[in-house]
Amino acid sequence: MHDIRLLRDQLDRLREGMARRGKLTELQPLLDRADALEQARRAAITELEAQQARRNKVSQEVAQRRKAGEDATELMAEGRTIGELVSALEQKRAAAEAEVQALLFEIPNIPLDEVPAGDESHNAVVKAWGTPRADGASLQPHWEVGASLGMLDLPRGAKVSGSGFIVYRGLGAKLVRALMNFMLDLHTEQHGYEECWVPLVVTRDTMVGTGQLPKFEEDMYAAPADGLFLIPTAEVPVTNLYREEILDASDLPKALCAYSACFRREAGSAGKDTRGLLRVHQFDKVELVRYASPETSRQELELLTSQAERVLELLELPYRRVLLAAGDTGFSSAMTYDLEVFAPAVGKWLEVSSCSLFTDFQARRANIRYRPAAGEKPRFVHTLNGSALAFPRIIACLLEHGQQPDGTVTVPVALQPYLGRTTLG
RNA sequence: GGACAGGUGGCCGAGUGGUUGAAGGCACCGGUCUCGAAAACCGGCAUACCGGCAACGGUAUCGUGAGUUCGAAUCUCACCCUGUCCGCCA
Numbered sequence: 001m002h003d004i005r006l007l008r009d010q011l012d013r014l015r016e017g018m019a020r021r022g023k024l025t026e027l028q029p030l031l032d033r034a035d036a037l038e039q040a041r042r043a044a045i046t047e048l049e050a051q052q053a054r055r056n057k058v059s060q061e062v063a064q065r066r067k068a069g070e071d072a073t074e075l076m077a078e079g080r081t082i083g084e085l086v087s088a089l090e091q092k093r094a095a096a097e098a099e100v101q102a103l104l105f106e107i108p109n110i111p112l113d114e115v116p117a118g119d120e121s122h123n124a125v126v127k128a129w130g131t132p133r134a135d136g137a138s139l140q141p142h143w144e145v146g147a148s149l150g151m152l153d154l155p156r157g158a159k160v161s162g163s164g165f166i167v168y169r170g171l172g173a174k175l176v177r178a179l180m181n182f183m184l185d186l187h188t189e190q191h192g193y194e195e196c197w198v199p200l201v202v203t204r205d206t207m208v209g210t211g212q213l214p215k216f217e218e219d220m221y222a223a224p225a226d227g228l229f230l231i232p233t234a235e236v237p238v239t240n241l242y243r244e245e246i247l248d249a250s251d252l253p254k255a256l257c258a259y260s261a262c263f264r265r266e267a268g269s270a271g272k273d274t275r276g277l278l279r280v281h282q283f284d285k286v287e288l289v290r291y292a293s294p295e296t297s298r299q300e301l302e303l304l305t306s307q308a309e310r311v312l313e314l315l316e317l318p319y320r321r322v323l324l325a326a327g328d329t330g331f332s333s334a335m336t337y338d339l340e341v342f343a344p345a346v347g348k349w350l351e352v353s354s355c356s357l358f359t360d361f362q363a364r365r366a367n368i369r370y371r372p373a374a375g376e377k378p379r380f381v382h383t384l385n386g387s388a389l390a391f392p393r394i395i396a397c398l399l400e401h402g403q404q405p406d407g408t409v410t411v412p413v414a415l416q417p418y419l420g421r422t423t424l425g
Numbered sequence: 426g427g428a429c430a431g432g433u434g435g436c437c438g439a440g441u442g443g444u445u446g447a448a449g450g451c452a453c454c455g456g457u458c459u460c461g462a463a464a465a466c467c468g469g470c471a472u473a474c475c476g477g478c479a480a481c482g483g484u485a486u487c488g489u490g491a492g493u494u495c496g497a498a499u500c501u502c503a504c505c506c507u508g509u510c511c512g513c514c515a
Contacts, residue, residue: 042474042475042476045474045475045476045484046475046476046483048475048484049474049475049476049483049484049485050475050476050483050484052483052484052485053482053483053484055495055496056483056484056496058495058496059443059495059496060443060444060496061495062443062495062496063443063444063495063496064443066443067443072495073495075495076494076495076496077495078495079494079495079496080494080495081495082495083494083495083496246435374453374454377472378472
């Protein structure tokens with residue numbers, strides 16, 4: 001969420017950012033409306049407070065007369081009139097405020113200057129590591145390898161939960177467990193993250209805090225009887241851990257990581273990438289979250305991204321880093337790198353991580369602040385997060401990239417201790 | 426799920442309708458004293474918003490939201506959370 005003051009003070013900057021996202025024509029009427037509403041809101045506040053001040057004076061006068069044993073019925077009547085006026089004005093203020101708020105929720109974050117303008121065709125590959133296998137045509141796709149090795153049972157997953165729900169079995173199930181431990185160990189022991197184990201269902205407030213609601217409600221699984229939502233990523237509970245709190249400057253940067261299952265309805269995805277593990281409703285992921293000071297946050301995006309890349313390097317999977325263009329950058333994000341890994345049999349680059357800097361956009365919404373120094377005013381922190389990494393596509397790539405002529409799959413060295421073997425099959 | 430008890434400033438804690446933004450204490454900051462420190466003493470010490478160039482003025486905030494009242498931390502209702510006991514359960 002943006003600061004309302006942005007509408008008054010930095011309208012040009014806001015417009016320019018929306019233009020790079022390709023959203024200006026869509027949002028322009030909204031910006032105009034928000035501007036007008038904001039003025040109305042402030043006018044209502046001024047008037048309301050003037051009447052409240054009057055009411056307070058009258059009440060004090062009543063108290064004094066009472067004390068002196070004088071009659072105050074006239075003043076009490078006046079107070080009653082003012083009271084009615086006050087509640088009318090209060091309603092007016094609340095209505096204007098709710099509307100401004102609703103509009104602000106519709107405006108995405110402003111991309112950093114270095115983020116290229118335009119839609120996804122302007123995404124830029126900024127780094128590449130490793131060499132993808134060139135013999136993809138002769139390889140089995142991961143769903144066939146997984147099935148023949150007894151690791152994946154997609155038909156029965158669909159039977160018990162519907163399409164898009166996976167059952168891992170045997171070495172497949174153990175692989176999930178191995179990936180979880182491998183990634184968490186790496187981030188806690190070598191990258192300085194504190195491990196968290198978090199709830200998979202959260203309240204509406206929490207979903208609003210990180211920006212999933214109110215705009216993307218139809219994409220979320222919900223438990224309406226309890227007013228709870230299933231998390232689409234561990235980012236939601238982890239970033240909200242410090243909601244409504246003021247951190248000490250010495251707490252920054254704060255680095256948290258968490259494994260979690262993630263639930264996504266992904267409305268409208270039918271037909272695209274539906275085979276195998278490419279797009280599923282429930283998946284596993286290790287997530288990195290950082291709280292940073294505004295001065296270091298940009299640099300910390302590089303750090304966080306490199307830490308996600310480290311996972312891929314240790315898994316010996318060729319990848320590339322893509323700087324997303326403004327139009328492809330997520331609603332709350334100011335800058336995002338995607339990491340893509342090549343799945344040779346499928347013949348596609350698969351997104352396995354998305355590392356984002358949210359500047360103060362989430363922090364303002366969730367009210368997460370820090371005090372730069374004793375006695376100074378609190379400021380909003382900058383939040384960052386990135387997957388490191390999402391499991392299903394990694395599993396797909398491991399199964400395709402590691403395939404050998406005899407049908408077995410080699411296990412990357414780093415994973416061998418966790419899996420207790422050097423090959424699958 | 427049921428029965429009690431309770432939610433007040435960074436922390437502890439007083440306050441049951443009228444200068445209470447809120448006593449007192451702790452912590453913290455500044456000062457006096459001291460070679461220095463501690464102790465003692467003196468002073469300071471919430472946040473957000475509105476108006477104003479500013480000095481400053483005003484409003485709101487005692488878990489959250491509604492209500493009663495001229496006036497609510499204080500009364501009423503609903504909800505949330507915490508504690509204790511009971512029930513149920515992996």
